[in-house]
Amino acid sequence: MDIAYSVKGVPIRLTYERWYHITENHDELASYFHETLNVVEKPDIIIHGNNGSLKAAKNFGKKKWLVVVYREVSKNDGFIITAYFLSTKPKGEIIWRQS
Numbered sequence: 001m002d003i004a005y006s007v008k009g010v011p012i013r014l015t016y017e018r019w020y021h022i023t024e025n026h027d028e029l030a031s032y033f034h035e036t037l038n039v040v041e042k043p044d045i046i047i048h049g050n051n052g053s054l055k056a057a058k059n060f061g062k063k064k065w066l067v068v069v070y071r072e073v074s075k076n077d078g079f080i081i082t083a084y085f086l087s088t089k090p091k092g093e094i095i096w097r098q099s
Contacts, residue, residue: 002033004040006056007096012040012070012078026084032066036083039068047092053081055090063087 001015014037023030035058043056049069057067065086072078 002037004037006040006054006070006072006078007043007046008072008075010072010075010078012072012080014080018080022080022083025082028085029083032083035060035066036068036080039066039083040070040080042098043068043096044098045090045094046096047090047094049092054095055092057086057090059089065089 001013003011003013006012019033029036039056039058042058044058047055047057049055053069053071055067055069057065059065065088066083067086067090068083069081070078071081
């Protein structure tokens with residue numbers, strides 16, 4: 001298990017079991033473990049997700065956005081739900097932006 005800290009300072013867990021689940025569905029992410037954690041810590045934008053989740057997104061060049069969906073359960077705990085690539089900037093209400 002590895003931990004990244006969200007922009008609010010909340011520790012966000014990424015277990016190896018969850019990583020296996022993510023890469024089973026999105027095999028193109030297999031070599032992006034550390035980048036996935038980095039997106040939580042240093043996103044370009046954060047968007048409201050479904051059911052209280054947050055979507056951290058970072059641009060990796062032309063037509064390549066890495067989106068990491070996570071949940072902050074409390075001030076001291078959170079976890080990554082999934083991650084995926086998009087070819088366009090993710091849609092939704094931006095609640096935080098890199099300055």
